[in-house]
Amino acid sequence: MPTPAEAAERAIGFIRDILGASSLRLDVGPTLVVLGVLLVLLQLVARPVSRWITSDAGGLAGVGRAMALAAEAGTDAVVSLGTAGLVRSTDAFGRLQTVAAIPLLGHVARAAARSGVAVRVLVNDPLAGVAAAAALDAAHESTSTMERLGRSRVVFVGEGRPVAAGLVMTARARPAAAFAAGSLREEGTLHLDGLRGGAGALTAATAEVSQAAAPLLAAGSGLIGPELFQAAADLRADANERTMVVAANRLLVLAVAVVVIGSVLALAGVADPTELLTGTGRP
Amino acid sequence: MRRAVIPALVIVIGVLLLADLLIANDSLRSVADLLVDAAILVATGAALAGVASLASRRAGDLWRRRGDPVGATGVLAGMALILVAGLRPGAEGAEDPAVGWLVAALLVPIGATLFGLLFVTTLAAARRSVAMRGREAVLVVGIAIVVLVLLLPIGGVAGDRLAGAAGWALSIPIGGVFRGMLIGVAILAAVLAARTMLGIGAADE
Numbered sequence: 001m002p003t004p005a006e007a008a009e010r011a012i013g014f015i016r017d018i019l020g021a022s023s024l025r026l027d028v029g030p031t032l033v034v035l036g037v038l039l040v041l042l043q044l045v046a047r048p049v050s051r052w053i054t055s056d057a058g059g060l061a062g063v064g065r066a067m068a069l070a071a072e073a074g075t076d077a078v079v080s081l082g083t084a085g086l087v088r089s090t091d092a093f094g095r096l097q098t099v100a101a102i103p104l105l106g107h108v109a110r111a112a113a114r115s116g117v118a119v120r121v122l123v124n125d126p127l128a129g130v131a132a133a134a135a136l137d138a139a140h141e142s143t144s145t146m147e148r149l150g151r152s153r154v155v156f157v158g159e160g161r162p163v164a165a166g167l168v169m170t171a172r173a174r175p176a177a178a179f180a181a182g183s184l185r186e187e188g189t190l191h192l193d194g195l196r197g198g199a200g201a202l203t204a205a206t207a208e209v210s211q212a213a214a215p216l217l218a219a220g221s222g223l224i225g226p227e228l229f230q231a232a233a234d235l236r237a238d239a240n241e242r243t244m245v246v247a248a249n250r251l252l253v254l255a256v257a258v259v260v261i262g263s264v265l266a267l268a269g270v271a272d273p274t275e276l277l278t279g280t281g282r283p
Numbered sequence: 284m285r286r287a288v289i290p291a292l293v294i295v296i297g298v299l300l301l302a303d304l305l306i307a308n309d310s311l312r313s314v315a316d317l318l319v320d321a322a323i324l325v326a327t328g329a330a331l332a333g334v335a336s337l338a339s340r341r342a343g344d345l346w347r348r349r350g351d352p353v354g355a356t357g358v359l360a361g362m363a364l365i366l367v368a369g370l371r372p373g374a375e376g377a378e379d380p381a382v383g384w385l386v387a388a389l390l391v392p393i394g395a396t397l398f399g400l401l402f403v404t405t406l407a408a409a410r411r412s413v414a415m416r417g418r419e420a421v422l423v424v425g426i427a428i429v430v431l432v433l434l435l436p437i438g439g440v441a442g443d444r445l446a447g448a449a450g451w452a453l454s455i456p457i458g459g460v461f462r463g464m465l466i467g468v469a470i471l472a473a474v475l476a477a478r479t480m481l482g483i484g485a486a487d488e
Contacts, residue, residue: 024307025306129333186398217412217423229472232475
């Protein structure tokens with residue numbers, strides 16, 4: 001049985017050995033840059049709300065109303081997680097959009113769970129299906145509606161982007177609301193057109209720059225480009241918090257305006273804001 | 284408890300993979316490889332489960348005479364065809380010429396046929412958007428019409444000027460918008476990746 005001092009000595013020796021057997025893959029400068037970027041990202045992601053953006057670009061604030069209409073109509077809601085999946089042989093950018101779509105699915109699923117509306121999630125990748133099932137599970141758990149979980153389901157439509165588009169174009173179901181969030185490429189217009197044809201309302205979100213026009217034409221509005229990634233951080237349940245952010249933003253805008261106007265006045269020689277505010281310029 | 288364990292696992296694995304990216308250490312490399320292999324195994328298992336679920340669902344539809352029998356038959360027949368072609372004795376799996384023929388002669392043309400519908404659906408979507416008078420949609424359709432006019436196959440000096448204007452429009456204003464969107468996407472994708480790696484969920488979760 002080692003003494004505490006011996007245990008500490010061994011631990012320090014173990015760490016020293018590990019450090020001795022290691023080397024930096026990059027130089028010190030690039031490593032510090034990477035860590036600095038990470039720190040900035042941490043500062044950004046750890047904020048509770050987006051400071052500058054409080055708009056509801058994708059109309060996600062209306063999800064609750066759509067679910068209420070679906071409950072009245074006795075129909076379900078459809079959520080398509082795009083066509084990139086999580087482990088399909090496509091680029092990481094497309095698959096990251098599927099990750100970004102999971103919080104949106106959670107938002108819709110919670111609203112549906114509260115309203116007693118069944119949710120159908122369309123995926124073309126089994127692992128995305130597992131993630132979607134977990135999101136549905138968490139939504140019902142957080143709203144204490146586990147007894148309704150059995151009505152919602154995840155549908156694996158098969159492999160390939162055209163398959164998903166073909167399925168939604170030929171489906172006979174008529175959901176009250178449809179949501180498409182994730183990577184949509186060549187088949188984007190077909191996919192959204194198929195969803196829109198059967199659903200009462202359609203919300204589309206994709207970060208594919210080449211398909212930016214598809215949500216605008218098929219859905220009338222949507223989350224385009226960076227908005228898909230931003231929406232996950234902007235989903236707010238509490239209207240008071242959003243109002244506080246709006247108020248804070250207005251104060252910031254006012255402060256910036258004062259600084260800009262003051263600078264212009266100072267540069268033009270009309271007045272010196274510093275002297276004006278501190279009273280040091282008076283004779 | 285479950286809510287705390289999963290984010291903790293995500294954070295530990297994320298930090299380990301990040302450390303492996305920055306630091307060359309054999310032990311760290313072994314742990315990172317092990318984690319990546321485990322992820323591949325999970326993905327493979329999920330893929331097999333997904334395919335089995337699809338086949339089971341479609342077979343159940345046929346057995347209980349519900350849903351779309353033609354579609355279910357097509358799915359099951361297609362799966363059987365690919366399985367027989369790739370797994371028959373002496374076959375070379377996914378590299379087998381029979382599998383390649385099935386993909387090249389059936390799947391690719393079927394997909395191309397589906398994409399042929401894009402012409403019709405895009406025109407229909409544009410017409411519908413203009414009828415609904417959505418501001419952004421009308422702007423998109425308007426710009427599309429301008430670019431279409433610029434790309435008209437007209438010869439002579441007028442054609443050259445139109446082609447020059449089209450090239451300028453595509454490379455300067457439209458290209459600038461695309462680049463701006465890509466930069467925005469890259470920044471927010473990095474933020475989302477960090478949020479995911481650190482297990483930070485949406486605020487109302």
